[in-house]
Amino acid sequence: MFDSLTTRLGDVLDRLKRRGALKEQDVEAALREVRVALLEADVALPVVRDLVAKVKEKAIGREVLKSITPGQMVVKIVHDTLVETLGGEGEDVMLPADPPGAILMVGLQGSGKTTTTAKLALRLKDREHKKVLMASLDVARPAAQEQLKILGEQAGVATLPVVAGQRPVEIARRAMEAGRFGGYDVVLLDTAGRLHVDEALMDEVAAVRDAAMPLETLLVADAMTGQDAVNVGKAFHDRLGLTGIVLTRVDGDARGGAALSMRAVTGCPIKLLGVGEKLDALEAFHPDRIAGRILGMGDVVSLVEKVAETVEAEDAEKLAAKLAKGEMDLNDLAEQLRQIRKMGGMSGLMGLLPGVAKMKNQLAQANIDESIVKRQEAIIQSMTPHERRRPQVIQASRRRRIATGSGTTVPEVNKLLKQFMTMNKMMKKVGKMGKKGMLRGGFPPMPGMPGMPPRF
Amino acid sequence: MSGQGWLGRLRAGLSKSSNRIVDGISSVFTRRKLDEEAIEGLEEVLIAADVGPATAAKLAGKIADTRFEKDVTPEAVRRALASEIAAILAPVAKPVGIDPAKKPHVILVIGVNGTGKTTTIGKLAKAMRDDGKRVVLAAGDTFRAAAVEQLKIWGERSGCPVISRPQGADSAGLAYDALQQAQRDNADVLLIDTAGRLHNKANLMAELEKVARVLKKLDPEAPQDCLLVLDATTGQNALSQVSTFREMLPITGLVVTKLDGSAKGGVLVALAEKFAIPIRAVGVGEGADDLKPFDADAFARGLMGLEA
Ligand SMILES: Nc1nc2c(ncn2[C@@H]2O[C@H](COP(=O)(O)OP(=O)(O)OP(=O)(O)O)[C@@H](O)[C@H]2O)c(=O)[nH]1
Ligand SMILES: Nc1nc2c(ncn2[C@@H]2O[C@H](COP(=O)(O)OP(=O)(O)O)[C@@H](O)[C@H]2O)c(=O)[nH]1
Ligand SMILES: [Mg+2]
Ligand SMILES: [Mg+2]
Numbered sequence: 001m002f003d004s005l006t007t008r009l010g011d012v013l014d015r016l017k018r019r020g021a022l023k024e025q026d027v028e029a030a031l032r033e034v035r036v037a038l039l040e041a042d043v044a045l046p047v048v049r050d051l052v053a054k055v056k057e058k059a060i061g062r063e064v065l066k067s068i069t070p071g072q073m074v075v076k077i078v079h080d081t082l083v084e085t086l087g088g089e090g091e092d093v094m095l096p097a098d099p100p101g102a103i104l105m106v107g108l109q110g111s112g113k114t115t116t117t118a119k120l121a122l123r124l125k126d127r128e129h130k131k132v133l134m135a136s137l138d139v140a141r142p143a144a145q146e147q148l149k150i151l152g153e154q155a156g157v158a159t160l161p162v163v164a165g166q167r168p169v170e171i172a173r174r175a176m177e178a179g180r181f182g183g184y185d186v187v188l189l190d191t192a193g194r195l196h197v198d199e200a201l202m203d204e205v206a207a208v209r210d211a212a213m214p215l216e217t218l219l220v221a222d223a224m225t226g227q228d229a230v231n232v233g234k235a236f237h238d239r240l241g242l243t244g245i246v247l248t249r250v251d252g253d254a255r256g257g258a259a260l261s262m263r264a265v266t267g268c269p270i271k272l273l274g275v276g277e278k279l280d281a282l283e284a285f286h287p288d289r290i291a292g293r294i295l296g297m298g299d300v301v302s303l304v305e306k307v308a309e310t311v312e313a314e315d316a317e318k319l320a321a322k323l324a325k326g327e328m329d330l331n332d333l334a335e336q337l338r339q340i341r342k343m344g345g346m347s348g349l350m351g352l353l354p355g356v357a358k359m360k361n362q363l364a365q366a367n368i369d370e371s372i373v374k375r376q377e378a379i380i381q382s383m384t385p386h387e388r389r390r391p392q393v394i395q396a397s398r399r400r401r402i403a404t405g406s407g408t409t410v411p412e413v414n415k416l417l418k419q420f421m422t423m424n425k426m427m428k429k430v431g432k433m434g435k436k437g438m439l440r441g442g443f444p445p446m447p448g449m450p451g452m453p454p455r456f
Numbered sequence: 457m458s459g460q461g462w463l464g465r466l467r468a469g470l471s472k473s474s475n476r477i478v479d480g481i482s483s484v485f486t487r488r489k490l491d492e493e494a495i496e497g498l499e500e501v502l503i504a505a506d507v508g509p510a511t512a513a514k515l516a517g518k519i520a521d522t523r524f525e526k527d528v529t530p531e532a533v534r535r536a537l538a539s540e541i542a543a544i545l546a547p548v549a550k551p552v553g554i555d556p557a558k559k560p561h562v563i564l565v566i567g568v569n570g571t572g573k574t575t576t577i578g579k580l581a582k583a584m585r586d587d588g589k590r591v592v593l594a595a596g597d598t599f600r601a602a603a604v605e606q607l608k609i610w611g612e613r614s615g616c617p618v619i620s621r622p623q624g625a626d627s628a629g630l631a632y633d634a635l636q637q638a639q640r641d642n643a644d645v646l647l648i649d650t651a652g653r654l655h656n657k658a659n660l661m662a663e664l665e666k667v668a669r670v671l672k673k674l675d676p677e678a679p680q681d682c683l684l685v686l687d688a689t690t691g692q693n694a695l696s697q698v699s700t701f702r703e704m705l706p707i708t709g710l711v712v713t714k715l716d717g718s719a720k721g722g723v724l725v726a727l728a729e730k731f732a733i734p735i736r737a738v739g740v741g742e743g744a745d746d747l748k749p750f751d752a753d754a755f756a757r758g759l760m761g762l763e764a
Binding site: 035036039040041042044045108109110111112140141142143144146147148149150151154195196197222224225226227228231232249251252253254255257258277 | 500503504505506508509510568569570571572599600601602603605606608609610623654655656657687689690691692693694696714716717718719720723742
């Protein structure tokens with residue numbers, strides 16, 4: 001739906017090739033495109049203005065390197081400016097020196113506070129080995145307290161027993177008391193959703209803060225939020241003194257400009273990202289990834305990192321090239337099934353590519369069952385090297401032999417071969433999409449050049 | 457034909473057109489176009505209301521071609537733009553209509569997470585009950601914790617029975633049961649809640665399609681309505697939501713919630729131009745009575761920051 005900024009700027013700036021330093025009037029033309037791209041990504045207008053001014057200052061007079069186009073040069077400057085503004089790589093939630101400490105979760109209705117509360121509780125319990133208590137102060141939304149209780153059971157985290165008729169401030173006090181007596185490290189306070197323009201409810205949450213004296217006050221905001229993000233962020237920050245932001249529904253296809261808006265108006269770090277409805281779908285924040293996403297460059301950096309984590313650099317390059325061309329053979333498949341599994345399975349890997357939504361549909365249709373990967377490995381191991389290179393030669397009798405050899409059935413062998421063909425076809429499509437977008441030269445790890453095409 | 461003779465009508469017609477000519481000529485001399493700064497200002501008002509840069513530029517372009525009196529006030533200019541916008545929105549402002557021949561008229565309520573589906577069902581149920589209709593609710597969100605309990609409370613508030621199954625049950629199966637039950641009870645309306653889902657999740661979207669498919673086994677025309685609930689706080693992603701959900705199910709209407717906040721919901725203008733899907737109602741609060749018909753004029757004035 002959106003052209004990536006690189007393509008757009010290419011159109012505006014490519015005529016400037018080999019003209020040396022960027023001049024003011026060239027930059028002006030580019031900045032109009034930058035402005036539109038940021039607005040389409042839902043970055044709030046005042047924030048866009050600031051960013052554009054910063055980019056302009058950095059860009060004018062800048063020598064364009066020989067190896068890249070002026071368009072790419074500007075994209076890099078924009079990207080770096082966004083990363084700078086987003087700031088705060090991987091800042092984690094503070095833990096109390098003198099337990100129990102409270103973490104207060106606030107935000108608009110339906111932004112994801114309750115789910116995030118439970119996700120954070122699970123994270124603190126499992127990763128930091130903290131004893132965590134959750135309490136729901138939401139007496140407004142029907143069954144909200146029940147919701148947190150169920151999530152607590154799922155996460156194996158204690159919740160404060162519900163006392164009917166108590167007001168939020170009373171519940172907060174009771175929670176802190178229970179935290180002290182129960183020897184808890186952290187008390188997570190989930191609150192009712194409220195509009196920042198609702199004076200009475202903003203007063204109420206301020207009173208809760210005064211009662212609980214939280215170590216952290218986290219604004220939970222939806223990644224799909226539009227221009228209002230600045231008003232919401234500012235109002236909650238002015239009133240409560242936020243310490244951090246959690247962005248939810250990052251698993252959607254929103255460009256996520258709200259991250260920039262909120263960060264810019266509150267000055268608070270974005271601490272965590274919600275990436276799904278399940279309780280383990282909470283991730284650390286990486287400014288370069290969000291910057292790439294806002295600019296419509298797909299989450300190529302994450303992909304690069306994930307690949308780098310699990311596969312040797314050279315293998316990654318080969319895999320990337322083959323994946324993109326749809327030239328994988330069964331040898332590669334066997335070798336890489338294992339690595340793919342480590343990277344969160346095919347769907348995990350696919351999810352990181354640009355144009356995710358469409359591919360996900362196709363992926364669902366391709367019906368790649370990740371749990372039977374092991375049996376598939378066995379099947380491939382029962383093939384001859386020749387068969388692995390040229391799967392087309394595997395006819396009926398060979399299929400029977402392979403099935404017997406691997407302790408599987410002929411239908412399973414058939415299925416593997418069919419899936420393999422589908423996957424290859426699909427990858428060819430990704431490769432084509434990549435050519436238009438970011439994956440031009442595959443996606444080898446490029447340390448220091450996050451989200452940039454290989455030519456940088 | 458009116459009592460006015462043909463000569464009278466001709467005269468009236470002529471004077472209308474000559475007035476127009478006179479107007480046109482005088483405007484060239486006495487009226488002016490807005491300066492660039494003013495146009496840019498208007499464009500920014502639109503962008504800040506989530507209209508989106510492309511639609512904002514288009515609307516501002518239109519106003520740039522309009523000639524105004526020399527002493528026109530900024531407010532009058534904004535009012536002119538508001539009426540442009542109202543004209544785009546007026547054709548899609550259509551409340552939900554219930555087919556009385558259907559027992560029941562089935563309304564499936566869908567949308568991304570947390571937009572206000574369940575609350576909207578509660579509000580609709582209340583309004584329809586007040587209107588004397590027999591309404592049945594189906595707790596089709598079998599995924600989210602306490603979603604069933606939430607709808608049950610709305611059922612009590614509105615005095616409507618709620619058909620449910622335990623959390624984790626198949627939502628299509630539940631929808632089937634509910635329609636069967638509503639048919640047996642000779643209900644007027646069946647409102648089906650669904651779990652919130654992001655439109656880019658193919659498996660969850662397929663599940664939704666299954667709900668619609670299963671309903672057709674009992675009534676080939678069901679669901680008669682499929683309402684997509686959008687949160688006014690959402691920015692340009694609403695376009696992606698509508699276009700993807702629409703590929704899956706025939707969306708017959710939109711409901712926009714949380715317009716009681718400071719978000720203006722301007723993306724509706726782009727949606728109206730692109731998809732022309734009727735806007736059925738707006739949510740303006742958390743209470744049972746906080747659902748209002750969509751008023752194109754008032755909405756457009758709100759976008760432009762004018763008093764309602
Ligand atoms: N201020 C305001 N809040 C609303 C409005 N509509 C819904 N809400 C609130 O938004 C929150 C989410 O509403 P729900 O009805 O549970 O939303 P949902 O779409 O069913 O959510 P999921 O089922 O979790 O996807 C609740 O706190 C509602 O009270 C509205 O028009 N204005
Ligand atoms: N896909 C997705 N859904 C989420 C995420 N966080 C929350 N949700 C869903 O959003 C809806 C509202 O969440 P909830 O925690 O009840 O919001 P609250 O009203 O702010 O407490 C629920 O359907 C959640 O399952 C996320 O990161 N990704
Ligand atoms: Mg909640
Ligand atoms: Mg719901």
